[in-house]
Amino acid sequence: MTSRPLRALTARLSRAMPLLIGLTLLIGFAAAAPARAVECSRQEHDGNQYAVCSVDPAAENLRLFLHDTTGTPIGHFATLDAALEAQGRDLVFAMNAGMYHADRDPVGHYVENGTEIMRVIPTPGPGNFGLLPNGILCIEKTSARVFETRDYLERRPDCRHATQSGPMLVIDGKLHPRFLPDSTSRYIRNGVGTTADGSRAVFAISDNPVTFHEFARFFRDGLGLPQALFFDGNVSRLYAPQLGRDDMGRRMGPIVAVTEAAE
Structure with a gap:
């Protein structure tokens, strides 16, 4: 029993x-x-809200897009998504990535798949792009790094993809010298920061209008990144399904994106 x-x-x-x-x-x-290709989150810093997406360039297909196979500017996330779908790939993350002219050609240096489309512009000029020091996002085979433009010209890194924009936000851990703590110029802004070894690229866009000084401090103090580059304001757009973001609006020039093989 x-x-x-x-x-x-x-x-x-x-x-x-x-x-x-x-x-x-x-x-x-x-x-x-499987681990997510891109890790996105919402973060707060000094009372401002940001959408942030972090990419491991050694593990993910991080690259730039400008034209389709016919030479027509892509311009929109939906257009890029459709083109990738025809190739058996999915769009995982995307963001506008640099300033451009009315025809959507890049204002500064641009390299796609190892081919230089626009040379480096090292001289000062009008607008944010010419507010030196500006910089270049360089995507190499297994890394991604932001370089101040003069440093880029000295080092000549082997970039598979590169896009120039400006101004730099953070340079070797210091804020751009022209940024004012009491500035009243506020816009939605987006940009990218990278770790010193290039093992991580972090893309951020503000959810509310911010000053350059606030945006730069977010990259340096909030994200702990020694180098960061401003992409644009007003035009700033993000595609991040994890956050429910698929921003519409003005047509873009260069687009930085992560893609993966469709299941």
Whole structure:
């Protein structure tokens, strides 16, 4: 005859079995699920709100897009998504990536798939782009780094993709010298920062209008990045399904994106 304590233990195990099986399946699924290609989040810094997406360029297909196969400017995330779908690829993340002329050709240096489309512009000029020092996002085979333009010209890194914009936000851990703490010029702004070794590229866009000084401090103090580059204001757009973002609006010039093979 089975003892009363043993029968009670057996009954408890029987009731717990469905939960144990469910936990086992959940743990197994979590272990088998692939890591996200891009990690996006919403962050706050000094009372301002930002959408932030971090990319490992050694693990993900991070690259630039400007024209389609016919030479027509892509201009919109939806156009890029459709073109990728025809190639059996998915758009995972995208952001406008540098200033451009009315025909959407880049204002500054631009390299796509190893081909230089626009030379480096090292001289000062009007507008934000010419507010030196400006800089260049360089995407190499397994890394991505922001270079101040003069440093880029000295080092001549081997960029598969590159886009020039300006001004620099953070230069070797210091804010751009022309940024004013008490500035009243506020816009929606977007840009990119990179780690010193190029192992991580972090793209950010403000959810509310911010000054250059606030935006730069977010990259330096909020994200802890030693180099950061301003992409644009007003035109700033983000495609980040994790955050429910698929921004519409003005047509863009260069677009930086992460793509992956469609399942």
